[in-house]
Amino acid sequence: MPDTLPDTLPADSVGIVTSRRVAIERPLALACGVVLDSHQLEVECYGQLNRRGDNAILICHALSGHHHAAGYHRGDSRPGWWEHYIGPGKPIDTERFYVVCPTNIGSCFGSTGPLTENPATGQPWAAEFPPLRARDWVNSQRLLMDELGVSRWAAVVGGSLGGMQAMRWSLEYPELLDHCVVIASAMKLSAQNIAFNEIARRAIKSDPDFYDGQYAQHNTSPQRGLALARMIGHVTYLSDELMGQKFGRELRLGDFATGSASPVQFEIESYLNHQGDKFSGAFDANSYLLITKMLDYFDLARAYDNDAVAAFRRARCGFQVISFSSDWRFAPARSREIVQALVAAGRDVCYCEIESDQGHDAFLLPNRRYQEALGTYLARAAQAVEARP
């Protein structure tokens, strides 16, 4: 919740925020058949909920995201992961919307998952946490609505895996959202996407410190494997073009050395190794395995005889679909498939392909056209809420 802002924080930030832990004491039936009698969600909320409880926006995070989407945690120099897009006067305008961002179950930032206690054993779930589907996240977020007094979402918004959740929301609870914003996403992963995820999982599982997921019992964690997994992901999130611009073929420590065991590195190598190491200290390997599997299994239309048009006929909300020209992990062609199915299903849809050289990462980064597109769409959503009697 916003606190008094130190002078150094930017005026268009929600400022100092703290997360809250929401205990949900109602059962959550997972797609795999397991029922969680209760679960907890670590959540951040920005802005004020109106009396009708209908000016809320749900932010759906992606693979490695979490509840800290905007503002600053006390003492931190870096803000939340979507600070560019959430705040007063920003596209997701906290002066108009009540913005809700939970860490979803299965992840590792306070919500129920591999790191929290399995009530049946009194031990952390670790590798025994049940497999998850995107609809499990949606159903958990549905319960969260009631805890927060949200009556309907003015919009459900997400990028990448977050976009998959947003689409799933539009099918599972069509009456509970006005708008669905699907950014840099897809109705299902390609075989290549799955292949990269599988290599990442194998990197984790083949780390001798993995111990079949029971690494905590051995007071260790598969840091090497997780770092590799992140490096693989990271390369696929950047465009070849951007990597060329950012790193080129610059050498870090001089030129080709004489003799063996040269320490020379290209800048890109140094950067990637740093990214891998940083991530492996901050994320949980069992969560990474769970959530990449969720990504692989996501298939919007599977339950509709693989007919995406039939699926989207269930939806009632408006849609904005956004893609980025240099994104090869979730290419614009995947977004156009979504748009085509929405149009064929008679849905109201607005599509923007944003020029960007930032690859898949573009959905997290500043980009004027993207800000305008998202801001314009959500401003209309705000007007619709505010025009209600």
Next chain:
Amino acid sequence: MPDTLPDTLPADSVGIVTSRRVAIERPLALACGVVLDSHQLEVECYGQLNRRGDNAILICHALSGHHHAAGYHRGDSRPGWWEHYIGPGKPIDTERFYVVCPTNIGSCFGSTGPLTENPATGQPWAAEFPPLRARDWVNSQRLLMDELGVSRWAAVVGGSLGGMQAMRWSLEYPELLDHCVVIASAMKLSAQNIAFNEIARRAIKSDPDFYDGQYAQHNTSPQRGLALARMIGHVTYLSDELMGQKFGRELRLGDFATGSASPVQFEIESYLNHQGDKFSGAFDANSYLLITKMLDYFDLARAYDNDAVAAFRRARCGFQVISFSSDWRFAPARSREIVQALVAAGRDVCYCEIESDQGHDAFLLPNRRYQEALGTYLARAAQAVEARP
């Protein structure tokens, strides 16, 4: 050398072949400053060298290639890696050419490299083998010419890293080749290419069985890391389209399972894991590190003030450049850069972009247009040789 063919071997195969080990007793000065007083190359040769010694074609292998390019080793059911393109009546026609394919130094199939003895220590070189550049392979191949009695190459031919060697040949020994065939290659790797190679290297080095490259002393090898490295490479050699066609999103062992620890896999996962495991039993990790570094460092024009046109002005041979439409590891755009530099340098060049959905792997696989393009070009090369007085 061809032997009597069993009835079961195809008539257009060079048949049963055996490799020979060629001892080169002249010094080889490597780019890093180390001098190898002598070295050995494991070589296969197909066809007959003419009296002038000028009907020879040098086959340059890529990252994981070796001397066994065509025909069958006795008892093997699978032929050499370029069987589709080398043989009687094939594009690299063994009835007209004397075809030479060495395993290059630093690799792990009999030629001098990490697995062979370092004369200074009496022990295998292992991680102490000096770093290599593509020009070191070219200089070794130059010495091999003399051992085999080859006076000039009718063509130097290679795909991927093999194409880099072929281009280097055209600059280092311009008077010693008539034609240079550069397939699915590039004048230098992109930052993204380097990034994938670095992740592969890190997978190997972070395997606890790597022991700083001295794994043989510990009677082990970093199989897990090498398998991961191969899986990463493999995904980048295939096109997204082909993976979709070949594997789609088919599940291997049933559908999404109930409860935890699901054994369910997509077909692509099973395939990739198999490829990784197969490779890690057949290749040496130190060789993989050496040769990926060679790939990363290759930069055709670095010694020519980064001016590729100036570089190619040194060349005297004709060029054929071939790329494949779905190859994203060595994209057609990289081949067009080669062609543009060759044209600007006034060289004779023929360029073919072949339609293929096979990705980078296309250069190894059957493709009628590719066979025609290569065959037509090399038939002219043969005619030129045969027309000499």
